[in-house]
Amino acid sequence: MPATRSSTSSSDSDHYAGLISQITSGDGHDAMEELLMDAQALAYRFSLLVCGHPQDAEDAMQDALLQTYKHARRIRQPKGFRTWLYRTVKNACLMSRRRHVHEPLKLGSLDEDGAPDVATAAPNPEEQTTAAAERERFRGAFRTLPPPYRLVAFLRDVEGLSTREVAQVVGITEANVKQRLHRARQMLREALA
Amino acid sequence: MTRRAAGPHCPVGLEHWSRFTDRDLPPDECLRCEEHLKTCAECRARVRAVKDTIGLCRRVARQALPPRVKAKARTRVKALLAEDS
Numbered sequence: 001m002p003a004t005r006s007s008t009s010s011s012d013s014d015h016y017a018g019l020i021s022q023i024t025s026g027d028g029h030d031a032m033e034e035l036l037m038d039a040q041a042l043a044y045r046f047s048l049l050v051c052g053h054p055q056d057a058e059d060a061m062q063d064a065l066l067q068t069y070k071h072a073r074r075i076r077q078p079k080g081f082r083t084w085l086y087r088t089v090k091n092a093c094l095m096s097r098r099r100h101v102h103e104p105l106k107l108g109s110l111d112e113d114g115a116p117d118v119a120t121a122a123p124n125p126e127e128q129t130t131a132a133a134e135r136e137r138f139r140g141a142f143r144t145l146p147p148p149y150r151l152v153a154f155l156r157d158v159e160g161l162s163t164r165e166v167a168q169v170v171g172i173t174e175a176n177v178k179q180r181l182h183r184a185r186q187m188l189r190e191a192l193a
Numbered sequence: 194m195t196r197r198a199a200g201p202h203c204p205v206g207l208e209h210w211s212r213f214t215d216r217d218l219p220p221d222e223c224l225r226c227e228e229h230l231k232t233c234a235e236c237r238a239r240v241r242a243v244k245d246t247i248g249l250c251r252r253v254a255r256q257a258l259p260p261r262v263k264a265k266a267r268t269r270v271k272a273l274l275a276e277d278s
Binding site: 029031032033036037040041045049057058061062065066069133135138139142153154157158159160163178181182183185186188189192 | 207208210211212215217234242243247248249250251253254255256257258263265266267269270271273
C-alpha cells in the first residue's frame with residue numbers, strides 16, 4: 001500500500017488480504033516485497049507521528065519488517081492481518097523507544113531525509129516548500145496531543161482504521177475510542193488554529 | 194464567517210458533529226442533523242471544521258517515505274528475501 005493512498009478502511013483490509021492470499025498460495029514474491037515495504041512505511045509514520053522520535057524509526061522499521069516476514073507466511077485469517085500489523089508496529093515502536101530512552105532527543109525536520117518522493121512532489125520549489133511547511137505545522141500540532149489521544153487519532157484519521165479495528169489495536173472499548181477520537185480532533189483543531 | 198449564538202435546536206459541540214461525520218449517529222438523528230444543516234451556517238462550519246481536520250490528517254500525514262528512507266527499506270527487504278531464497 002503506498003503511503004500516500006488515502007483509502008477507506010475496507011479497501012486497505014482487502015489490499016492486505018489480497019497480498020496475504022498471494023503469499024500463502026506460494027507464488028507471492030512481489031506481494032511479500034510490497035507487504036514488507038508497507039510494514040516499514042507504517043512503522044516510519046508511527047515512529048514520527050505517534051512516538052515523536054525520528055531516531056527510533058530505523059529500529060521500529062527493522063522490527064516490523066522481521067515480524068511481518070515471519071507472520072505473513074503462516075497466517076490463517078488474512079482479514080485479521082491489518083489489525084495484527086498495526087498492533088505489531090505499535091509494539092515495535094514502543095520497544096524501540098524503550099531501547100533509546102536514555103539517548104538525547106533529536107527532533108530535526110522530518111523532511112531532512114531528502115526531497116519528496118517524485119510521485120508526490122509538488123510541481124515547483126515554492127509549492128514544495130509550502131507543502132513541507134504544512135507538514136511540519138501539522139506534525140507540531142499532532143505532537144501536542146497527549147499520547148493516548150495521539151494514538152487513536154493516528155489510527156483512525158491518519159491511517160483510516162475503523163472504530164472497531166482501532167479498539168482491537170489499542171485494547172480499549174469502541175466507546176472509549178470514539179470518546180478519545182472526538183477529543184483528539186478538538187485538540188488538534190485548537191492546536192492548528 | 195460571523196459567529197452567532199447557537200440556536201435552541203443546534204446540537205452544538207464538535208463531538209456531535211464528529212460523530213455525524215463518522216456516520217456514528219442513529220439514522221433518525223442523522224436525518225435531523227442533515228435538516229438542521231440546511232438552515233444553520235454555524236453548524237455547517239462545525240462540520241466543515243471536523244472534515245478539514247480529518248482531511249488534513251490524511252493528506253499531510255500519509256505522505257510517501259522520503260527517498261533515502263525508502264531506499265534503505267527496499268535494501269532491507271531485498272536482503273531478507275535473498276537470504277531466504
